[in-house]
Amino acid sequence: MLRVAVVGSGPSGVYTAQALVQQSLVPDVRVDVLDRLPCPYGLVRYGVAPDHEKIKSLQNTLRAVLEDDRIGFAGNVEVGATGLAPERLLRLYHAVVYCVGAAKDRRMGIPGEDLRGSCSATDFVSWYSAHPDAAGGAFALGARSAVVVGVGNVAVDVTRILARGAAELRPTDVPHDALGALAGSRVREVHMVGRRGPSQAKFTTKELRELGSLPDASVHVEPADLALDPGYADASGLPAVNRRNLDVVRGWAAAGEDATGVRARSIRLRFFLRPAELLGEDGRVAAVRFERTVPDGSGGLRGTGTYEEIEAQLVLRAVGYRGVPLEGLPFDAARGTVPHRAGRVLRDGRPSAGEYVAGWIKRGPTGVIGTNRPCAKETAASVLEDAPALSARPLPDEPLDVLRDWGQRPVEWPGWLSIEAAECALGRSLGRRSVKIADWEGLLRAAGVDMAPQLPAA
Template structure:
């Protein structure tokens, strides 16, 4: 029997587990899916916006995999903590696949970035998604004006949540504290700002269009910003998704700005943040430099500056992988060096160690991109299986994990958390509501863990 640990229960980890057991190349494969959180599904639970029910429904697909009798979920187990090093983990399993994602957000690297009110979109998403590591501080939603820096789907998500308000989120599983803060939010102006033009933005058209359908909110685009984009006059050379994006923002630019009492979203382009402006230790605005196309697909500064009022600034400019002590790490790319998923140590494949997902390829692609990525890694591992299975490992590593001080939450423990969240929702007159803190999750899981 080949025993494999998959570290991370998001899509890349679950797809890897699925590929390992459904191929008949190696009979008798058993997979433990480990996660430092008591809950499975990774960014599908803690990264997909609560109002995106269709995407969140992917949890059903992941659930079916984790309920396979050959796969076991072990939550509340953190690799790198309590003596569970990669070396120790490899003593407990024939092979280990790391699917730990890219948990660190990129910084702007400009003056004022550490002022109060300057936060990462990652923190904001974690807060409204009930991640137990998130700060429960209300997120400064007493602000009148917010600036979101970025031009990808995360920037669109946080812009939409800021502009949507709380009442429309009541039917979702957003935690009660975040819902209350959003219901009483003072934010009325949200500006989403990109350093390049709409022809180069990375959001998908469906998510972009949603901004124009929010009740009580309007969208505007400055036609002068669009005119700077070489693709504005003739977008025929752009990829299809970029052409569609340009059509959407072109339509908004043709509409007069609505200065009514509702919330307002403004999309700005060709502006690069150079400084966050402060007042009494808090963000009061952002200084941008106007950029222009450089003729080579990038932009250059023009020396023309513009100050924009904001009491809340969220940066959404990408993610980076986080080094895991005991594994090699490529700082330049934020990934673990590998060959077809096999971890490389000093350029040589390390027997029994593999990677999949963002820690393998970088924070690129959509959820579906994890499927071929996981398939490649699983194929490499199964090809190596005859040599890997010769080592002796414990029949069940859970006892060793407990000896190290870990208290694994198994699948029945997760089901107990689900029931507790459903009961919490009923007590609040809502549907299922996420438990947002470590103690609450562990307490809910404990009777069945």
Template sequence: MLRVAVVGSGPSGVYTAQALVEQDRVPDVHVHVLDRLPCPYGLVRYGVAPDHEKIKSLQNSLRTVLEHERITFLGNVEVGGDGIPSERIGELYQAVVYCVGAATDRGLAIPGEDLPGSCSATEFVSWYSAHPDAAANSFALQARSVVVIGVGNVAVDVARILARSAEELRPTDVPHRALGALAGSRVREVHMAGRRGPSQARFTTKELRELGALPRARVVVDKAELALDPAYIDPSPRSAPALSSPPNALPLTAAARRNVEVLRGWAAAGATGAGAEGDPLRTIHLRFFLRPVELLERDGRVAGVRFARTVPDGSGGVRDAGTYEDIDAQLVLRAVGYRGLPLPGLPFDPARGTVPHLAGRVLRDGVPSPGEYVAGWIKRGPTGVIGSNRSCAKETVTSLLDDATLLAGRPSAPDPVAALRAWGLRPVEWDGWLSIEQAEAVLGRSLGRGPVKIPDWAGLLSAADGGDRGGP
């Protein structure tokens, strides 16, 4: 028997566990999937927007993996930080694969970033996704104007949720308090801004198009601003810039070309969207070639964002144009990327925000460390989509299996769960998670809704024990 711990139950962790039990090179591998939270699925549960039901349905396939007879889910087990040191976990298992993701957001490093009313998109997403760490967060949404800095899918998610009505979100699992705040929202303007042009935006076309289909909102783009991007003027596919192409034109990927075509259609139509007829409830402004340089203050809070105007530099980047624009905002949400955090006991590359590795093997002073592996964002950085974690996990598992003879000689605990309990932990096993699911269904029925997430630690742990199901 080979005992392996996988730390993290998001897609990368679950795909790692799946690859371990479905391979045939080492026939008797048993996997414990540990997670700091009482609930599995990681960013699929706590990062995918509540109105993206198709993506959230991925939980069904992750569930099938975690119900495998040689996989055990153990929630409420923190490794590192205030929990069990990584070296002690290594005493219980012959191998440990860390799939802890990228747990924090990137900052802007500009004046005013710490003002009240300036938050990370991660905090906002955690709030409307009922992450228990966000239970103390409060977004009253009394701002009339919101600036979202970033032009990736997270920025689009945040803008879309801000532009939806509470009735649109009521059928989802958004927590009840967040639904109440969204019902009382005074937001009327959402400005999503990026420092480069539309052809370099990181959102997917599907997400972009969703903005134009919102029933209570309209999308506004500035044709003159978009035209600063040479690729916007000529979005035709090409392997190299044609002689007839505008100056600085660069080849477009198919995804970028589709994005540009959507924006061209909106620019030609003027203010557009399903809510354009009559008075839409909210307006989403898509802005480009704006680099944030300062958050403006009034009465001790955020009052707006000062942007430096940028223009293409001819090499795929931008340079400042020497002019500035201020946008009023009472709430600023930054969505400029994620970043991994050091895990106590493991080496860490602060420049990349990842654990140094060789094909998934953790490197200590450049040498592979027996029994220690990484997969997912903590291995490769916050890149790719959910499906990218499959190939990443398979590479790591291949390295682990290549080391199987060495690992088999390492000691492991006969009963790791008993050892965790002896150390004072209260692991939430699969039955406990099913009790949480049942409690969330009961909570939803009491509110006249479908299942509603329990948003706090006390409620989740009580539900896992079969006790009080928690409040809204």
């Protein structure tokens, strides 16, 4: 038998587990999918917006994999600085595949970024997605005007959530406290701002169009911004998705300010503006100062020295993700990834026996959910190729029992099902559908974890 631990239960981890067991090269493979959180599915549970129910339904696909008899789930198991060292975990498994994603958001690196009211879009997403690390998070929803810096799908998501009415979110699984805070939001204008033009933006057309379908929000685009885009006049050389994006924003620009009538909120898409400084008042953000950019003729941008200020009492940066080091594994700080060759972790340039990576920590935060599947297959192929040498090493009979001896409290699949049941019951008690539990204590109690003080890992 080849026994493998996969650290991370998001799409890359689950696809890796699936690729390992659904092959014929090694006849007997057992995989334990470990996660720091007591709940599986990673960013599908904690990153997909609550009103994107079709994408969230991918959980059903991931569930079918995790219910395979050859695959086990163990949440509430932390690997790294405050948990198990990778070297110790490798004593329990022939191979360990790290699928830990890119957990940190990028900063803008401009003056005023740490003013109150300036936040990471990642933190905002975690809050309305009920990530237990974000429990109790507070955002300046008393603001009249919000600026979202970035023009990718995360920026579109947070813009849409800010512009939605609470009644539209009530049928979703958004946590009840977040729903109440959004119901009391005073945000009336949301500016989504990018330093490049719409033909270079990273959002996808489906997500972009959703902004125009919100029942009580209007969308506005500055025709002068679009005129700076080299692809605006002639989009024939652009990829299909970029051409479609241009068609959408061109329609909004042509419609003008009064096309949709009076709405409770307005969304303003701005392009070719680079954040230069957050301006404060009494320690809080009051406006964002942007420099106008223009294409430099070589595929890049240059500043013009012309500035514009947009009023904002809430600023959310959505300018990308970055991997963070996992203590005990090598790390390439420049790329934000673990050095590897076809998924094999490299230490001092040489493959480290039994250690592998997949997903964003392997390739960087690129691609969509489906991109993780071929990435996972490549890493699984490397594990299986190495299997004859790896499986010769003797292991303890029950790795989860050893984890418990070391002070860990794994939440196995029945514990997760208990959390699901508790969330359904919570929703019923609130007159809603299933509602996520948003705090660590509530999740662990629902999973049936003994809440007595935990012994430190030896």
